[in-house]
Amino acid sequence: MKDLYCAVDLGGTKINIGIMTKEGEVLDNIKIPTEVEKGPDNSINNIKKTIYELLERLNLTKNDLKGIGIGSPGPIDSEKGIIVESCNLKGWKNVKLVEQLSDEFEGINIKLQNDGNAAALGEYLFGFGKGCKNFIYITVSTGVGGGAIIDSKLQVGASSNAFEAGHMIINMNGRKCSCGNNGCFEAYASGTSIEKIASERIVNEESIISEISKGEKVKAEHVFESAKRGDKLALEIVENEGYYLGIGIFNIMAMYNPEKISIGGGVSNCLDMFYDKMMDTINSMSLKPSTKICKIEKAKRDDCGLIGAGALAFYNE
Ligand SMILES: [Zn+2]
Incomplete structure (x- = not known):
């Protein structure tokens, strides 16, 4: 057996x-x-x-x-x-x-x-990371999290809490995060932040998002659905998702120089809608030796x- x-x-x-x-x-x-x-x-x-x-x-x-x-x-x-x-x-x-x-x-x-x-x-051993030595997994859902495998070793840190990438600060005077700090990566790129940003903006801006959400609490999937139907505000929010994800991923690349990054979590189901913006953002940055070598894909193992x-x-x- x-x-x-x-x-x-x-x-x-x-x-x-x-x-x-x-x-x-x-x-x-x-x-x-x-x-x-x-x-x-x-x-x-x-x-x-x-x-x-x-x-x-x-x-x-x-x-x-x-x-x-x-x-x-x-x-x-x-x-x-x-x-x-x-x-x-x-x-x-x-x-x-x-x-x-x-x-x-x-x-x-x-x-x-x-x-x-x-x-x-899991994604390193059995998914997109299979066979490489330096791999990053990022999950984008309620929050933003993940982990790093460097030189084939899972990086756990001093107290097993390494890679709190969601709380990497990308805007010093930015949006309040659930952790209490301002300007965290997940305050811009998580599914929750997509929902919050959309809810704030539909108050004063024209959009079909509230129609799609039937007046209920706006969910990230409502924003993606509205964007698919060509809603201008939703398209802008989805574009921004690509931008902020690109900024966060660039920071991670600068730190770890991974060969592969895979993105999982609920929001990754719509990755194709903001993938180009994400890649354009990364490619517009410096540190080309790190950004050029790295392949980024949707996670292969949902489990x-x-x-x-x-x-x-x-x-x-
Ligand atoms: Zn935070």
Whole structure:
């Protein structure tokens, strides 16, 4: 039998749990609601139950598992296996996740890592990053996150919280970010920022965005849909998405000189609508040796958060 690993992709609204091989094949997976408000013990019990359910479905026992890998919203402490605190897991503080799972899965190697880093590892090993040495994964959805693999090594930093690219400041006097600082990359390029910028501007400007959103809260997909229909304001917001993403990616290229960058997350589904603007922005900058060598594409594995989490259990950090 192939070596099997359990992958846990812990998110603010749902937890995706799967059993996978070292080759990145997910044999089976189950998504359960996180139910953050019920506290960590409830969620951890549900994770345990779901792992057993998956094992049963695959006719396996826990002794068949070589390891368990967990990707979680940060900040975390990977060495201690603790979720320190997270705005996506409100009220959870210093949760000893690895210890609590170890009580149940004794003797099994359990690894915890920041979810952006885990997803980067998944896309690196099994997606667009396959075969290269220096790779960056960027996810653009509610926020902007990701991870870096340099010289084939996942860059986790001193406390596993490296690559908070979303909070790289690109405009000193800019928009307020959810983290409290001003002018963060994600305050301009995330799905949430597209929604906020559109909501602010439709108050005074003519646009079909509110018609598309049927007067409800504007979502990024409404803006993209309006742009497809030729709405001038929506087209401008989408163009700006390409511009700001280009600025952020340029900064990342300047730091890491990667061979490949892949972009995942919900907003990347519309990447073709702002790809040219993004590339024009990058190509208009200096540091040509870094920008010319790098290929940028949409992420190949939608499930990189899951498979990357599982890969933590066997990838040599
Ligand atoms: Zn920020």
